[in-house]
Amino acid sequence: MKSKIGVTPEVELFFRPHLARIERIFPQVADHRLFQLRFADGAVSEAFQHTPGQFIELTVPGVGEAPISVSSPPTRPGVIEICVRKAGRVTSALFELQRGDQIAIRGPLGRGFPLETFRGHDLLLVAGGLGMAPLRSLLQTVLDERRAFGDLILMYGARNPDDILFKYELLGLMNRTDMKYLLSVDADEEGIWKQYVGVVTGLFKDVSLNPETTYCAMCGPPVMYRFVVQELLNRSVMPERIFLSLERMMQCGVGKCGHCAIGPYYCCTDGPVFSYSEIRDIKEAI
Ligand SMILES: Cc1cc2nc3c(=O)[nH]c(=O)nc-3n(C[C@H](O)[C@H](O)[C@H](O)COP(=O)(O)OP(=O)(O)OC[C@H]3O[C@@H](n4cnc5c(N)ncnc54)[C@H](O)[C@@H]3O)c2cc1C
Ligand code: FES
Secondary structure (H helix, E strand, C coil), X not given: CCCCCCCCHHHCCCXXXXXEEEEEEEECCCCEEEEEEEECCHHHHHHCCCCCCXXXXXXXXXXXXXEEECCCXXXXXXXXXXXXXXXXXXXXXXXXXXXXXXXXXXXXXXXXXXXXXXXXXXXXXXXXXXXHHHHHHHHHHHHHCHHHCCCEEEEEEECCHHXXXXXXXXXXXXXXXXXXXXXXXXXXXXXXXXXXXXXXXXXXXXXXXXXXXXXXXXXXXXXXXXXXXXXXXXXXXXXXXXXXXXXXXXXXXXXXXXXXXXXXXXXXXXXXXXXXXXXCCXXXXX
16 A cells, blocks of 8 residues: 555554664864765655755654754765754764764655756855754755756855855865855954855855846745845846745644644745745735
8 A cells, every 4th residue: 555655554654754864974164064874774864855944853863853964965865964953852972973873864855845846947045153053955956967957056155264164175175167155254363264254145245146047945044044035026026936944843743743734834834945925925924
């Protein structure tokens, strides 16, 4: 018998946590780490097919669950990467674990970025802070299938030069001729920053966008969304072409508990990725 998500009950990914092992841990900036995870069961690993922007519910045994975005691309299956900020109970307990320890995963959950719609079009990715975690999944997907997409621009804003996630990986993008990578920091107290200092929207002065062919995908704090959306609307990008990922407190992650309601939507199942046209009339959305 097949379940509603098309896998056998043995590998039901939606409601049942499946054991996975921490394969490697890479320190990132302060209080952030990248974890590489692999399911214990190969059939579960094969059934796990995510879209950039989707998340998992990560269980630290004996502690609890937390929603965390998938940071790796679907084009590199087998290992799931997550970038985690030490925030509270579950994430602090995760930071106590070592390589080889077991956690559990439900997912992939939610609605990610509309990858099929993006294919063949120009893409502007805008990330702020930890928003780079889910956008990295989309970025790597596009880079792995570079010919399937048009022009690619990444704008990433961090608080200061020490807060840039995936720093060395992203530095490698600077020399690419098939994309534009623009980086900003809000403040540079030591005066060492050679690129733009200011909020991420300041980077728009260096790009020209074709509103007819560009889709925008963004992930960051709500205040960033308000300013970036305004920049895009000023440049005649239609609300239907602007996609953003919203973050809400979650419990079940599967549309049952109502914790993550945003207007008529549940962030966990209708989102976390929404088009701006879907949420622009919901006052509390951003
Ligand atoms: C769809 C989605 C994707 C996410 N992706 C990531 C990710 O890739 N990496 C990452 O580090 N974190 C991510 N988060 C945030 C993460 O789930 C929270 O930080 C979570 O609270 C961590 O669990 P905890 O038990 O460690 O912290 P808790 O003990 O639950 O809480 C720590 C603090 O964070 C507050 N908090 C909890 N959830 C949220 C929320 N959604 N928004 C604002 N404040 C909150 C609590 O009130 C408390 O002050 C994501 C959240 C969502 C909804
Ligand atoms: S987290 Fe339970 S309905 Fe969304």
